[in-house]
Amino acid sequence: MTMHRPGLPEDLPPGETLWGRWALLAAVAATTAEEQRTSGYRTGRWIDAEGLHYDDSGCTWWTMSRMGEGRYVLYGEDESSGVKWHEPPIDMLAGGPEWLPYDELHDRLKGYELGCVYWYENGVWARAPYPDGLRDDGLDCGMSGFVERDRVLGELSDHLDGTVGGPDADRLLADAEAHRLEPGPFLERLRPTDPDGETMDPPAVARALVLAGLG
Numbered sequence: 001m002t003m004h005r006p007g008l009p010e011d012l013p014p015g016e017t018l019w020g021r022w023a024l025l026a027a028v029a030a031t032t033a034e035e036q037r038t039s040g041y042r043t044g045r046w047i048d049a050e051g052l053h054y055d056d057s058g059c060t061w062w063t064m065s066r067m068g069e070g071r072y073v074l075y076g077e078d079e080s081s082g083v084k085w086h087e088p089p090i091d092m093l094a095g096g097p098e099w100l101p102y103d104e105l106h107d108r109l110k111g112y113e114l115g116c117v118y119w120y121e122n123g124v125w126a127r128a129p130y131p132d133g134l135r136d137d138g139l140d141c142g143m144s145g146f147v148e149r150d151r152v153l154g155e156l157s158d159h160l161d162g163t164v165g166g167p168d169a170d171r172l173l174a175d176a177e178a179h180r181l182e183p184g185p186f187l188e189r190l191r192p193t194d195p196d197g198e199t200m201d202p203p204a205v206a207r208a209l210v211l212a213g214l215g
Contacts (some may be wrong), residue, residue, distance in 0.1 A: 003147060006083075007139025009118060009125035013073035013147060020177040022052045022064060023150045025210035028190065030158045030208035031201045047208045054142075064144050066213075067099050072120040075105060079139030081115030086134060092117045094128040115142075149173070159200075161191045176214050183215035 002013045003079040004110070012018060026045035034046065051065035054076075056124035062076030078190045083090050092114060095107060100119060108114040116137040130137065144153055166189045167175070175181040189200050194200060209215035 003140040006137035015120035024176040027208035030204040037164040075117040077115030093204030181214045
């Protein structure tokens with residue numbers, strides 16, 4: 001799937017689908033040690049009470065939060081975004097619904113930490129209007145790893161044990177996208193170690209799935 005620069009709301013899959021893909025990849029990286037951390041800078045992908053997070057420890061960070069039934073907000077920054085430096089300034093919250101987390105977003109704006117904001121309601125993504133000539137808002141660089149299903153499927157496959165029977169990667173991903181994933185069969189399919197050789201932590205993975213509402 002080709003994403004536009006700057007991003008268009010229709011570049012994103014339905015909010016439930018995007019949540020399912022992102023949450024699944026974050027869950028397989030969950031560890032008890034990370035759950036118990038109370039301070040310090042965190043990187044990678046993770047799930048907490050605020051939602052889904054992604055930070056590449058460099059130039060990209062993103063958060064996706066559930067804001068009620070059928071409502072999501074997606075916000076973050078990639079260094080490719082020209083929104084926050086644009087002159088005249090762009091109001092990234094223009095047209096936003098009343099349920100957006102305005103306190104958090106305004107804090108980010110004040111600190112020049114925000115590159116774009118998208119919101120999802122009634123099955124449709126939306127964002128503030130952009131002026132002609134804006135080259136990028138960072139959506140492609142930040143979200144392509146979740147928007148392109150083949151990439152998600154490939155990464156998920158790397159975590160599965162090919163010697164164990166059960167649902168294949170495509171079925172597991174489809175179940176996560178539909179928020180009907182059964183934790184038991186999924187955990188049974190996981191390799192003992194991740195692609196980097198780190199030991200998997202099934203109890204933490206299971207808790208992350210529940211926290212994300214996938215299992």
